[in-house]
Amino acid sequence: MIEGFLPFLAWFKALHVMSLIAWMAGLFYLPRLFVYHCQVVPRSAESERFKVMERKLLRQIMTPAMICTFLFGILLALTPGTVDWHAGWWYTKIAGVLGLAGFHGACASWRRQFQSDRNTRPENFYRAANEIPTVLMMVVVIMVIVRPF
Numbered sequence: 001m002i003e004g005f006l007p008f009l010a011w012f013k014a015l016h017v018m019s020l021i022a023w024m025a026g027l028f029y030l031p032r033l034f035v036y037h038c039q040v041v042p043r044s045a046e047s048e049r050f051k052v053m054e055r056k057l058l059r060q061i062m063t064p065a066m067i068c069t070f071l072f073g074i075l076l077a078l079t080p081g082t083v084d085w086h087a088g089w090w091y092t093k094i095a096g097v098l099g100l101a102g103f104h105g106a107c108a109s110w111r112r113q114f115q116s117d118r119n120t121r122p123e124n125f126y127r128a129a130n131e132i133p134t135v136l137m138m139v140v141v142i143m144v145i146v147r148p149f
């Protein structure tokens with residue numbers, strides 16, 4: 001634990017929450033773009049526009065926001081008094097966060113397939129995938145705010 005971080009606790013929290021809002025917005029929206037991308041003809045002008053939107057959303061917003069969420073989350077965890085290292089909520093939260101990072105990685109891989117016109121999945125696959133970050137986000141927020149165990 002780093003005592004010197006205590007005066008910055010509220011700032012770490014504010015920056016953590018700002019970053020996770022940006023990351024989650026992308027995790028919710030990118031699979032929606034994949035749903036619409038499935039509905040257009042590969043290599044058409046519309047498809048090329050979706051490619052640009054998907055690439056910019058992932059590279060310019062989601063990945064930097066994920067890195068900032070992790071960075072400020074780690075700074076928070078290193079601040080004395082924030083984490084009960086024996087409590088179940090903390091490890092359940094971390095499991096949820098790892099799930100979100102895994103979903104981010106899956107989105108990056110699907111984006112590369114759309115980029116090279118190699119997507120083979122139907123739009124219903126992406127509709128269903130859209131629910132995953134919602135459920136994980138609910139788990140993470142309940143763990144950190146309600147702390148049920």
Ligand code: HEM
Nearest residue numbers: 013020069070073074076077081082083097137140141144
């Ligand atoms: C490496 C990843 C992460 C780490 C190490 C981390 C760590 C932390 C820590 C130590 C706190 C302070 C707990 C407290 O004393 O209140 C916190 C707060 C919080 N975290 Fe994270 N977190 C991470 C990712 C996330 C993600 C992905 C989300 C959302 C999807 C999230 C949502 C929150 C929320 C809502 C709070 C409560 C802020 C408040 O008290 O107002 N965290 N996090």
